[in-house]
Amino acid sequence: MLKPEKTLATQQIYQGRAVSVRVDTVENASGKETTREVVKHSDCVAVAVLDEQDNVLLVRQFRHAVGKFLLEIPAGGIDPGEDPVDAVCRELQEEIGYFPRRIDRLGGFYAIPGYGTEYLHCFFATDLVPGRLVAEDTESIELVRVPSEQIPLLIMSGEICDAKSVAALLLFLCVRQAK
């Protein structure tokens, strides 16, 4: 019989702009005291976006933490009190310049449950119209359209290589195939 861990104490280590860190002292399943580092980050939305020609809309941007340009699905943090669906509309207008008239929930997942709180709400967006807002920063984000049948190849070749994009795009293809 598995037992949850009991938190005995919490020490706040760092409070940053997007990330905060605390160290909790816990009693583990064996009754022993140990510590757990927890990285707190806002929950996010991640969106598989399709245009009328069955292209998936991806964004290429530089990711400082890994020192590379990555090709990802549009995603971003949910503001405090914001509905995830509103966050999808805002992020798509900021990142790709489109407003989606149809949004379906695909599911969701924790980003790094071993040491972080972030949960990603995963959506499928379509029926796109040019947004009222201008894309946030065209110097740092490039929009890339890829025919949906090429997505598995781009994932298997490592061209798309971040967990949320791989998970959300394969989940989208899986849900579509199941219909």
Place this chain on the structure above:
Amino acid sequence: MLKPEKTLATQQIYQGRAVSVRVDTVENASGKETTREVVKHSDCVAVAVLDEQDNVLLVRQFRHAVGKFLLEIPAGGIDPGEDPVDAVCRELQEEIGYFPRRIDRLGGFYAIPGYGTEYLHCFFATDLVPGRLVAEDTESIELVRVPSEQIPLLIMSGEICDAKSVAALLLFLCVRQAK
């Protein structure tokens, strides 16, 4: 034309057991100075494990950072200097008590490229034999066998809900289907 960011300065914030945090000052694509928080974590292996009866071997464990029991694929950190394949053998013996005689690479992905360094090397392991080591801690990890055809349903229903497990399992099914 997208430009990479240039690191101007680095401030070490926290050096913990599994996680460290630094704040970098960078020149962004528009030439403006800003800061980037970076959570450093060791690279990991994540493994889709199949037995002879086409069951996927999963582990259920309490995840303190999210306050829940999650059903995940076996995974763990790569020790300094350790080959990822050796890490797969070690982790499978520790977490599920089996040694895999066959290991194939599935691909890989960054866990949280927006603010973290962790890269997951993703494998498919099979031809299992009982391991020489005893599973690390049977009080905190429960082994769960699921027929592989049920995996898409467990993901779509949210029963499997962490990014690496969703990504690696769907990637495994995708690669198997492509053969």
